[in-house]
Amino acid sequence: MSGLCGVSLEHPIMNAAGTCKTAEDVETFARSAVSMIVVGSITREPRSGNSGNVYWPGRVYSLNALGLPNRGLDYYAAHLPGMVRRAHRAGKPLTVSVAGFGVDEYREISAVVARTGVDLIELNLACPNIWDGGTQKRIACFDPGHTATICTAVGDTLVAQAGADPARRVPYGVKISPFSDPSALVELATVIDEVAARPGGPRFVTAVNTFPNAFAVDDAHRPVVDVELAGMSGPALKPVGLGQVRQLRRLLPESVDIIGVGGVTGGRDVADYLLAGATAVQAATAFWNRAEDPAVFGAILSDWIDHTDPAVP
Structure with a gap:
């Protein structure tokens, strides 16, 4: 049993944002092996996303330009409480991106999402396809x-919403893009560190989109x-x-x-990310390249267990 921001996880393998959008999707993922469901x-407004062909499954990398298709805030305000209940009945926490x-x-x-009972909120600060x-x-x-500014505004809102009981505050984190300039990454990390030191600061970073x-x-x-x-993902992104x-x-x-996110297709990838310093991992390309079959998460989990079991040669 592991944990993320104080939320217990059965293991470190999650789906990544973009793979689960509806109540029907949550029902499917609740029956999968993921330890936490990411919706x-x-x-705010419904989006159809980009038109035409928006995904290409390459052999060592994939490209996607989905454009954030989703049903909009009103749909999620109405349906997230039921999604949370379904996830929790399956023993899985639920995060909303x-x-x-x-x-x-x-x-x-x-603010709306936090009132629905979700366990974590992930601020997507990294979508390149809009x-x-x-x-x-x-x-x-x-x-x-x-x-x-975004983190401060969100953090202050969640603190005020929780009132005098910090235990009611929904933890949040940020998802970021890959940074090729190390100085720029240091600058961003410094900002996250400073905001994280305040009440209601970010509790996790998802790296990378x-x-x-x-x-x-x-x-x-x-x-x-x-x-x-388009955005590049898949095995070629793993070293990044x-x-x-x-x-x-x-x-x-x-x-x-x-x-850790990027190129998680098997147990060795999970082990490598944990060794690098990640608490958990997310995967999307492996799911999409397997015709959106959630059984892929069970395969990754089994392979990871084999990699961490000293009795397995």
């Missing part, structure tokens, strides 16, 4: 000041994803994810947990 990312298009949206969505009028929106985590703006063509030289630029986790573990206090 979202969700936005939140994506806003401004500080007020992150604050509003988090377009508006032909212009790609900036990735929030690359602006440390903006990250601090997809590598932004990758591009590939098929044999006919056509883009494999219709919006052309491991490096980010390793650096963050050295930069952040032990009170801030780290969730």
Whole structure:
């Protein structure tokens, strides 16, 4: 039995945001081997996401430009309590990934979500696939000041909402993009450290989201994803994810947990992320590349147990 931000986990393997969006999805994941169900990312307004082909399953990497498809805050306000109950009946905590298009949206969505009984909130500050009028929106985590403002607003709201009982406060964390500039990662970690030291500060960092703006063509030289630029994930991202986790573990206090993401397809990947300093891991590409079969999480778990069992050669 392990734990994340004080929430008990049967083991460290979770689904990543983007794989579970509806009450029906939660029902499916409740029967899977994941230790915690991650729902979202969700936005204030419903989103259909990007049109056309938005996913390409490569052999050593995949590309996706989903564009945050989800049913919007009103749907989740109505259905999340039931999703939480279903997850808890299966012995699984539930996290909701939140994506806003401004500080007020992150604050509003988090406040609504916190009232539904969820166990954790993950602020998605890293989605690279959002377009508006032909212009790609900036990735929030690359602006440390903006990250601090979002975290402060969300943290203050959750503290006020919990009132005099800190035990009622829903812990939250942030999901970030890969940073190729080590100085920029230090700057972001410094901001997270400073905000985490305050009441209602972030309790975990999810590292990492997809590598932004990758591009590939098929044999006919056509883009494999219709919006052309997409986030890269899968096994090729694993060394990057491991490096980010390793650096963050050295930069952040032990009170801030780290969730490793990127290329988790088997037990060795889980073991490597834990060795690098992660408390838990998430996987998405393995799920999508197996025709969205949640049994893949059971396969990863069994393989991880084999890697950690000294009786298995």
